[in-house]
Amino acid sequence: MTYCVGLKIDKGLVFMSDTRTNAGIDSISTFKKMRVWEEPGERVIVLMSAGNLATTQAVVSLLDERTKAVADRNPTLLETPSMYQTARLVGNTVKEVIASSAPVGQKADSYFNASFILGGQIKGSEPRLFMIYPEGNFIECSDDTPFFQIGETKYGKPIIVRAYDRQMSLEETVKLLLVSFDSTLKSNLSVGLPLDLLFYENGTYKVGLKKRIGLDDPYYRTISEGWSSALKAAFQSLPDFTG
Amino acid sequence: MTYCVGLKIDKGLVFMSDTRTNAGIDSISTFKKMRVWEEPGERVIVLMSAGNLATTQAVVSLLDERTKAVADRNPTLLETPSMYQTARLVGNTVKEVIASSAPVGQKADSYFNASFILGGQIKGSEPRLFMIYPEGNFIECSDDTPFFQIGETKYGKPIIVRAYDRQMSLEETVKLLLVSFDSTLKSNLSVGLPLDLLFYENGTYKVGLKKRIGLDDPYYRTISEGWSSALKAAFQSLPDFTG
Numbered sequence: 001m002t003y004c005v006g007l008k009i010d011k012g013l014v015f016m017s018d019t020r021t022n023a024g025i026d027s028i029s030t031f032k033k034m035r036v037w038e039e040p041g042e043r044v045i046v047l048m049s050a051g052n053l054a055t056t057q058a059v060v061s062l063l064d065e066r067t068k069a070v071a072d073r074n075p076t077l078l079e080t081p082s083m084y085q086t087a088r089l090v091g092n093t094v095k096e097v098i099a100s101s102a103p104v105g106q107k108a109d110s111y112f113n114a115s116f117i118l119g120g121q122i123k124g125s126e127p128r129l130f131m132i133y134p135e136g137n138f139i140e141c142s143d144d145t146p147f148f149q150i151g152e153t154k155y156g157k158p159i160i161v162r163a164y165d166r167q168m169s170l171e172e173t174v175k176l177l178l179v180s181f182d183s184t185l186k187s188n189l190s191v192g193l194p195l196d197l198l199f200y201e202n203g204t205y206k207v208g209l210k211k212r213i214g215l216d217d218p219y220y221r222t223i224s225e226g227w228s229s230a231l232k233a234a235f236q237s238l239p240d241f242t243g
Numbered sequence: 244m245t246y247c248v249g250l251k252i253d254k255g256l257v258f259m260s261d262t263r264t265n266a267g268i269d270s271i272s273t274f275k276k277m278r279v280w281e282e283p284g285e286r287v288i289v290l291m292s293a294g295n296l297a298t299t300q301a302v303v304s305l306l307d308e309r310t311k312a313v314a315d316r317n318p319t320l321l322e323t324p325s326m327y328q329t330a331r332l333v334g335n336t337v338k339e340v341i342a343s344s345a346p347v348g349q350k351a352d353s354y355f356n357a358s359f360i361l362g363g364q365i366k367g368s369e370p371r372l373f374m375i376y377p378e379g380n381f382i383e384c385s386d387d388t389p390f391f392q393i394g395e396t397k398y399g400k401p402i403i404v405r406a407y408d409r410q411m412s413l414e415e416t417v418k419l420l421l422v423s424f425d426s427t428l429k430s431n432l433s434v435g436l437p438l439d440l441l442f443y444e445n446g447t448y449k450v451g452l453k454k455r456i457g458l459d460d461p462y463y464r465t466i467s468e469g470w471s472s473a474l475k476a477a478f479q480s481l482p483d484f485t486g
Binding site: 155159161169174175228230231238242243 | 397398400401402404405406412413414415417418419421422426429430452454462465466469470471473474475476477478480481482483484485486
């Protein structure tokens with residue numbers, strides 16, 4: 001499994017992903033699920049993936065290779081004129097990869113499924129955040145739903161729904177995501193540390209902060225332990241049932 | 244969908260279930276998912292169900308009918324010598340109902356699936372709590388895992404895991420379950436009010452409290468509104484990320 005969240009606030013975009021992949025409970029590995037393409041001063045593009053690892057790796061490799069193969073007739077991730085065209089490019093690459101696996105291999109197409117969160121900003125347009133489905137189509141986040149989750153989304157959703165505020169600082173948003181991830185990590189063994197964190201501040205056209213957060217990260221420990229106590233205290237603060 | 248929780252504390256057993264059933268998002272009804280068989284002074288048996296409504300109703304009807312058909316050679320819910328034998332009886336009835344639907348109807352057995360939480364106490368033995376699978380086999384809760392959830396279990400699990408304490412009072416346990424249900428209600432439309440609440444105090448052999456909780460229930464409103472604020476305050480109490 002996987003857990004990734006991309007979240008939009010007034011100040012920018014914040015991304016977090018776990019790194020655990022598993023094929024059965026007895027085959028666990030660590031793989032990065034967050035990729036960044038950056039042309040400082042011109043564009044930052046972040047892609048997070050969930051689903052079949054062969055599919056997500058193939059999508060990323062194709063996208064990456066094409067940024068280097070100058071002769072390719074399609075615009076690449078570093079040349080697309082807008083985030084919308086970038087989402088289309090990623091969506092088409094997903095379709096291409098799934099189509100190339102499906103007919104000759106086994107029939108259960110769902111096995112090759114993968115979904116993606118794509119966000120970033122290209123000079124001349126606003127920062128945008130998309131979710132791309134295995135079918136290659138995609139949706140964009142809105143003010144009503146300013147975040148996307150992929151993978152194991154349920155455990156960590158209630159706190160985002162309740163505590164999100166578009167005027168949050170980047171620092172508060174990281175806290176929110178860590179609380180959401182901590183709830184998920186505690187509930188599903190197939191989501192695991194370390195976490196990858198990236199934040200992008202609007203209009204900067206460069207990665208703001210990129211950090212890997214492991215079990216020994218002091219801030220993660222503060223949040224993980226603090227949240228348990230804070231949650232218990234919150235619970236205690238409510239009146240008991242009186243019949 | 245459905246959400247039901249059965250929880251064991253030192254003082255007794257607490258049960259809560261929602262009442263929404265749906266066949267597609269456009270076909271929603273209210274059905275009771277909690278049944279009680281009681282012989283005051285001798286036994287209390289509570290059964291909650293999730294899954295295919297035809298299956299769960301058939302199981303309950305058969306169990307119920309047999310308590311009235313004196314000639315039946317099997318012991319009934321009102322005659323089983325122990326909670327373990329009661330769980331076996333329910334499990335066998337589940338198998339019987341699923342087997343009778345499966346071969347003549349469509350092939351997708353999963354469509355007829357249902358799972359159950361069974362709890363109660365029979366004079367002469369301890370109170371016990373079981374979860375019964377669609378296959379008819381079952382597990383019992385333990386000190387390490389003192390509760391069972393069926394249906395839409397994920398949204399409401401983190402708070403139970405964190406705030407449960409076996410020494411809780413029945414009143415605190417009701418609060419805990421309401422918080423867990425409120426998180427689920429807010430996240431999944433197919434779980435809906437009103438809720439059914441029952442608590443059983445060990446050694447009393449009668450239903451302690453049985454109550455239906457609707458949107459206009461003042462305690463439910465206090466918890467639902469209070470929890471949002473308490474959660475936000477808990478979140479605010481943690482330090483922001485500092486890089």
